Amino acid sequence: MNNLTEKIKALIVDDEKGMCLGTQRILGDFSFPIEELDTSVNFDVEYVCSGADFYKVIENKKYDLVVMDYKLPDANGLELLEYLNGKGADTGVLMITAYATFETAVKATKLGAYDFIAKPFSPDELKYSVMNLVKSILLSRNVRKFQEEKKRIRFEFVSVLSHELKSPLNALEGYIDMISRYHGKMDDSELKTYLERAKTRTVSMRKLVMDLLDLTRFESGARNRECVDIAFNELVSESLNNIREEINSRGIAVEAVFDAEYNIVADRTEIEMIVNNLISNSVKYNKQGGRVMIKTENKDGDLLCAVSDTGIGMTEQEQTRLFKDFSRIKNKDTENILGSGLGLSTINKIVSLYDGEITVNSKYGVGSTFTVRLKNIIKEVPNGN
């Protein structure tokens, strides 16, 4: 299925008007698909009959393709090719000549001509050469576009990362500076408060670095994924046990509901990351004495796991930024909660490895429910469903 059409702007340069008209007709009727780009190509063809006219039109318009006679009365193809190169034009050149010699072919190729065809040529020969040339132009443009996009994303990531790393350093420097200048005017309890804040920022900076390592590990694909049998219910219990102390100290009641014994086939580290993150968030962003509910079900062979809390919740605007790298909801409720803003974006990336999705349903001040759906990973459900 071709969703897009790419109109190639072509220019024919030949002193024989009959050749120009013939080529114009052939290309004007020509169309072909490029499957890799999900695109079909057709042509918008103009022609000029001299070098002088070529220089004129090329000044005002960019062409994707030039079909050029090597020998013109007032110029030769190599000159025109050099001129095009000098303009840095992203144009593919197909050279046509009656006098193709090895030497001119090498010269022209060195100057960037993509291909040669010798006169007389058949319509099919022309179409074949043009098709290869256009494919090559469009594919290399596409590669360039991806590379630029990649660079931009990387730049943005590093920008935000440097901001996130500088901000705790600024805080630490502020405290150190203040304590060294004014410590004689502070009492012990004040001093202790500031040192504790400095410590908190240090811990959160370390967490950021650790989360960053996790994220890059998953993103780079450098990790060897190993799909094994996992007893999901057990994994959830283990995850809860890991933060039992925090759950107890904050007086949070946890309820885990499984309507069956879930056995899944997946990478253990990845599933642990998802479950640990969601459960830890539901406790971290909860209110003192709040509740956490974990519900698992089998939805047409997909594993659906929902973690709900009665915590601080989020506004709709806050929810839109949630899964982006380094996105942290900053407000009075969260200022004392440690977080790198990378947890959910990492989960989001892992979930996509399972062709799944993560969704959120939240109400400010009431609580949030995060639901993860992982496709086709349930191995067996002995108790039915």
Add this chain to the structure above:
Amino acid sequence: MATKILCIDDDQDVINVCKKVLTLEGYDFDHASDGEAGYRKAKDMKPDLIILDVMMGNDTEGFHAAYKFRQDDELKYTPILMMTSVNQKLDFNFNKKRDREFLPVDEFLEKPVNLDMLVVTVKKLLALKKEQVNIDGSK
């Protein structure tokens, strides 16, 4: 009556440090954590100086807050000290010299803020006369 300073920044630690230092220097200190809350607090307390962070909820919240203060008849002539992390986000092309020309603020300080500079700058801005305040980015 002591001189009043309002600090608007979403970083708790910047607030802590400014609060301690400026209180020790003899000023009345209050704070807010976003532009909107800062504006409400400023309307209420009528500070003699506003210290304003650039990047809070979004990259330019501080700028918008600054414009809002300058459009308010009661707060128009309150000197503004803007705290920035220049190049904090590399793509955020902030230029102190250039932006001073159109930003209606009176001084910029870069984070991490040198505390001597903070105290000196605060004193300098508090000494500004009404007509010296940069209300339209022209000073």
